[in-house]
Amino acid sequence: MFEHPPFRRCPRCKGESFGTLSVGGNSVTKRCKECRYSHSEALPATEKRVIYLDQFAVSELYKTKAKKRRPGAPHEQFWQDCYSLGNLAYLRQQVIFPASNLHSDETIVWHSPEELRLAHEMFSGETSFERTDAIATRQEWEFAKAFLKGGTRPTLSTDVDQIILGTRNAWLPIYHISVNANYSMFAPGLRQDKAIAEASLKHLADGWVSARPTFDDLLKHELSSYGSAMRQALREQITKTQAAFASNDPTSVLDMRFGLISRYRELTELFARNGVPAKDAFKEVLRFLDWPENQHQPAHRIFAYLFAALGWRISSGQRPEMNASILNDFSAISTYAPYVDAMFVDKQCASLLRQGRLRDELGLKARIFSLSSPQEFLDYLKDLGDSATEDIRVLAHELYDAEA
Ligand SMILES: [Zn+2]
Secondary structure, three states, X not given: OOOEEEEEEOOOOOOEEEEEEEEEOXXXXXXXXXXXXXXXXXXXXXXXXXXXXXHHHHHHHHHHHOOOOOOOOOOHHHHHHHHHHHHHHHHOOOEEOOEOHHHHOXXXXXXXXXXXXXXXXXXXXXXXXXXXXXXXXXXXXXXXXXXXXXXXXXXXXXXXXXXXXXXXXXXXXXXXXXXXXXXXXXXXXXXXXXXXXXXXHHHHHHHHHHHOOXXXXXXXXXXXXXXXXXXXXXXXXXXXXXXXXXXXOHHHHHOOOOHHHHHHHHHHHXXXXXXXXXXXXXXXXXXXXXXXXXXXXXXXXXXXXXXXXXXXHHHOOOOOOOOOHHHHHHHHHHXXXXXXXXXXXXXXXXXXXXXXXXXXHHOOOOEXXXXXXXXXXXXXXXXXXXXXXXXHXXXXXXXXXXXX
């Protein structure tokens, strides 16, 4: 590491050679490039907002930054403005845009793994979201503990720091070093699941067209299906695992996933530790899955509403373009929207959320933006940048060369 301009008067040798060495946590270390005198100075506390950007937005912003956007591609001005306002708010320590495991959508072509990594680290503030399935598992865990106590459903905290890896309020380092980043979240392997999801979604849509369910029918069905859906998914995973072992095919064994199997094994152990006889513990877990209160698990509940809204649109004659990536958006919204400040998602999802019942009954904490309301998103980003205090602006200018 070496000293970074601007160079100020050194407290020891009095030369104009006292520069910035590094920034970490809530302090900056300065050092003289002549006499090597150094000290740390405290930086003001920050309170960064958290925004989820969908894969498409991450890609557009990265291409804007790298000047790789095709000239004349749609919304050129919007993405440019979005990049500069987002970057300013980011350097002024007002916001971070953490990377997510959902960002592995394969419909967007990346030229190299390096590019994918750079795109996701660009505005991440050295953080990432915890995996979506881990967040849902933790919600289920809290509900299971309440079930064991025989009581009422728990009230879950919506503190965003619970779902972020890394330190949200640390000042951005001047040198971004991505040694600890774990990009296994972007590993391939989703393709097959995606094809299955797409096929079953089409199948469902055909059913909605012929049966014409109402929003209420769909919602009730979705909300009450927690137990049956989980049991079915678990059954499928067990069957696949057994088949893989029986097949003696090394690749199918490597493809195996134990997510749900270990999730319910851990829950069974929790039940056994809490006074349920070991031999009955798994049976009791299955009984818990059918607990009606599970319809209040945030991720499950929001997903059910979105799914019902989509189904209702289709059943009432609209046939929106549908592919499995809408399920990715549903996962993002249902997992992150109770915790984050804002989300930028696909237009269709944003419009489902504006539907009366969803707006009134879900009470999402996150503000939802999309390409349908580009100016609102730009205004939001601008307000964030503008909300930095004078001393933070001066420091952002000095440390990161942010516009003063
Ligand atoms: Zn000096």
